[in-house]
Amino acid sequence: MxxxxxxxxxxxxxxxxxxxxxxxxxxxxxxxxxxxxxxxxxxxxxxxxxxxxxxxxxxxxxxxxxxxxxxxxxxxxxxxxxxxxxxxxxxxxxxxxxxxxxxxxxAALEPEAAPAPEAEPKPQAGSGATKxxxxxxxxxxxPSDPDGRRIRASPLARRLASQRGLDLSAIRGSGPKGRIIKRDLEGIEPPRRLRAGGGAAPLPREDEIVRVGQLRKTIAKRLVGSKQSAPHFYLTMTVDAGPLVALRKQINAAQDRQRLSFNDLIMRACVVALLDHPDVNVGWEGQTIRRFAGVHLAFAVALEGGGLITPVIHDADTIGLMAQAQRTRELAGRARAQRLEPREYAGASFTVSNLGMYGIDHFTAIINPPAACILAVGAIQEQPVVVDGALAVGHRLKLTLSCDHRAVDGAVGAAFLVDLKAALETPINLILDPFQRGDDG
Missing domain, CATH: 2.40.50.100 (RNA polymerase II/Efflux pump adaptor protein, barrel-sandwich hybrid domain)
Structure with a gap:
């Protein structure tokens, strides 16, 4: 049967x-x-x-x-x-x-087309074995090639080929059973746009209607829901990042097992500050507020071909800096390959979104439910500063905290930012084992 x-x-x-x-x-x-x-x-x-x-x-x-x-x-x-x-x-x-x-x-997705000089004839009913x-x-x-054979290609390869104007039927796949994958597109130049009449005038251009995938639909649905339902407020603070720059340089010079990024240290500082501010490590649940037992730290990862996802380091307060950094790399790698397990992107209690690597000095982020807060991290910039009455060159970092006012009050969010700033400006606590820190506190 x-x-x-x-x-x-x-x-x-x-x-x-x-x-x-x-x-x-x-x-x-x-x-x-x-x-x-x-x-x-x-x-x-x-x-x-x-x-x-x-x-x-x-x-x-x-x-x-x-x-x-x-x-x-x-x-x-x-x-x-x-x-x-x-x-x-x-x-x-x-x-x-x-x-x-x-x-x-x-049909509804297609723009109104201008009349074509010569339209290719459509196959008549019964003239072929098409489904x-x-x-x-x-x-x-x-999509099929001109011989009617189905083209086997990964979703990412199809997306990249569409963006670059590549013909998949002319590409040999190296994946399983000849499937075209991302690496097969590397080094292939997109076709040049020719000019009609020997280069006299450009060819007419047409808008592209891009099909929306499941991930983009989910991003749209969740962010619209968050922005419309959660009353956002924003708090911005400037941090002296000089000590952070020095600490990272010292750690990376002392060992070559794993290089730390600034984001590793900033995420660690969030964990340290959240332990002292449980009223920020919360989520709004309609009639109740959930105060999370552990720090479940999410971080935004941009995906090639568009979209983003926020993997979660569960119980980040129970591991040290190096273990957290290693876990971040593992999750980010699987996120970019779109191979995360459902638990690995669910249950965040706090989120970090960092655009500093793009040179963005300041931005505001939309809250990522169920967490009630998200931290937007800008670039560390060299700036002229006044130290003890003298002009000097310093490193400055802007942080902006977005809060759900239903769960977090302004003073609560501000107190958290003050302690986060302190953790980054005196970053010794970032390298202590979490249990050592707990004993000291």
Missing amino acids: PTIVEMPRLSDTMEEGTLAGWLKEVGDKVAAGEALADIETDKAVMTFESFDDGVLLKTLIGAGDTVPLGAPIAILGDAAEDVSTLVSELEATLADLLGGAPAATE PELPGRVALEA
Whole structure:
């Protein structure tokens, strides 16, 4: 008896999933627990393992398709089984789930086109073996090359190729089963825009309509929700970063096992200050305020191709500086590869967003629920300063704390910033073991 494979729930906040790619071909045997597909959730690309044994008889969606949880996506069974009737039923179910509007979704995304001099003829019905488009489905088939063969490419490779104007059909993939991955695009120059009539006039340019992926949808939904529901207020303070610069230089000169970044030290200072300000290490929950038992420190990571994610170092107050820095690198690496586990980006009690590496001296950040506060970190800059009545060159750093006024009062946030400034300007506590610090305090 055939088994219907449905879009699984791979995270607590997932409402729909996008197929990043099948890891099995139709006709392949699949064992329970074996990787069947890569699914893009609202936070990451995760590998979906089959719950059942069988042969992959039919795939109902293609790479790039987005369907709700529980929607049928494939059929497993015995190789000799006839599933044609079941396929028709499931395709009708998919059409209903996706709205049943005949091709309206895709048409609505296209800008009004100017008349073309010569339009290429469209294939007539029955003239080829192309799969009929289901009503309401958007781009259900992965792009194919001119010979009709499906192009196997990762979501990141497709995104980068689209941004750079590269033709995937002309690129040889080095991934599994010839799949095109990011490294296959490195060193390939985008095509030059030619001028019509021997360079007399530029070709007409067209706007690009970019399909919004699951991650971007989630970012939009969460940030709009945060900004509209949480009454933000902002506190900015300038820090003398000279001692921090000196400490980092000393630590990195004394050992080559792991180089520390300024962000490692700033994140550590947040942990130290939060231990003394539990009323900042909180989250608003409607009728109650959650005071977190530990410091669950989130940090923003920009993703190649667009978007960001905030991995969480759970119980950061129980580990030391070097362990925290190592954990930060591990999580950031998996975040950029979109391979985080759901727990690794959930449950933050405080968030740090640092744009200093881009030369940004000051900005405000939107609160990242469930945490009630987020710290925006600018660049450390050399500036003329007055020290004991004399002009000198100093290092200055601007920090801006965004707070949810439902959970954190202005004076509470200000007191936290004062102690954070002190931790950064006298940074000896940043290198102490957390238990040593607890004994001293």
